[in-house]
Amino acid sequence: MRNTVTLSNGREIPQFGLGVYQVPRGSATEGAVKTALGLGYRHIDTAHIYGNEASVMAGIRAAGVPREEVWITSKLSSYANEYQNPAAMDQMLERLGTDYVDLVLLHEYSPAWKYGWQLLEQALSEGKARSIGVSNFNGKNLSNLMDFATIKPHVLQVERHPYYQQKSLRGYLASYGTVLEDWYPLGHGDRGLLSEPLFAQLGAKYGKSNAQIILRWHIQEGSVVFPSSTNPEHLAQNIDIFGFELADDEMAQIQAMDKNRYLNEYGK
DSSP: OOEEEEEEEOOOSBOOOOOOTTTTTTHHHHHHHHHHHHOOOOOEEOOGGGGGGGHHHHHHHHHHHOOGGGGEEEEEOOOGGGGGGGGHHHHHHHHSSSSSSSEEEEEEOOOTHHHHHHHHHHHHHTSBBBEEEEEOOOHHHHHHHHHHHSSSEEEEEEBTTTTTTOHHHHHHHTTTTTTEEEESSSSSGHHHHTTTTHHHHHHHHTTTOOOHHHHHHHHOOOOOOOOOOOHHHHHHHOOOSSSOOOOOHHHHHHHTTTTOOOGGGGGG
């Protein structure tokens, strides 16, 4: 499996990956990463405040996959007082046990975001990060960033799923070449979303589960997506979405499901 999206700096980011949000550090994260890499995953999304960065690298080593073949995303957090900490990037790399991170994000908006963004631009120039972006920036905060940034964010990570498609945001980012990464791609297990009759109908047609149909929609929308799981069966099912393609009218039917309804306060 080698589906990638090209970022504005020319780097190709694997479009499908594993998220380790709320996965405990240690054997749970290590096992999930090792299993995922064995199934063909090549993108792992972590963060300082998840507390499992070191476990991600332990899982990569256990899988025996060369570091350069795995795209690692992590995030600096204002809650960890990192935006004004000149040593924050070095500390991240030490936790991860690597010389560089493929993508680093500011995890959330903070009044100190300008210092944080300058830190990321510096990390990019020094080769400590190969791409940079933000998570959970929106509205005026996002437009202020775009006006301020010498290097526009390569990625914006936000809540996005068929009930909350952020269509105007997609249009806004297109002019900057910023790629969307969708968290809560399955609506964080929202029962109403997962039990939509349309997904069951399409699943029966293509021999896929409702969740696989939703993940396939994200892929065809051009987003980067990284559902989280520690269950080997679910990990295998999640990545098994590249042998079929939704038709244009089917994509349109899913697009018509938009309710502009976020499921997490950070998503609004």
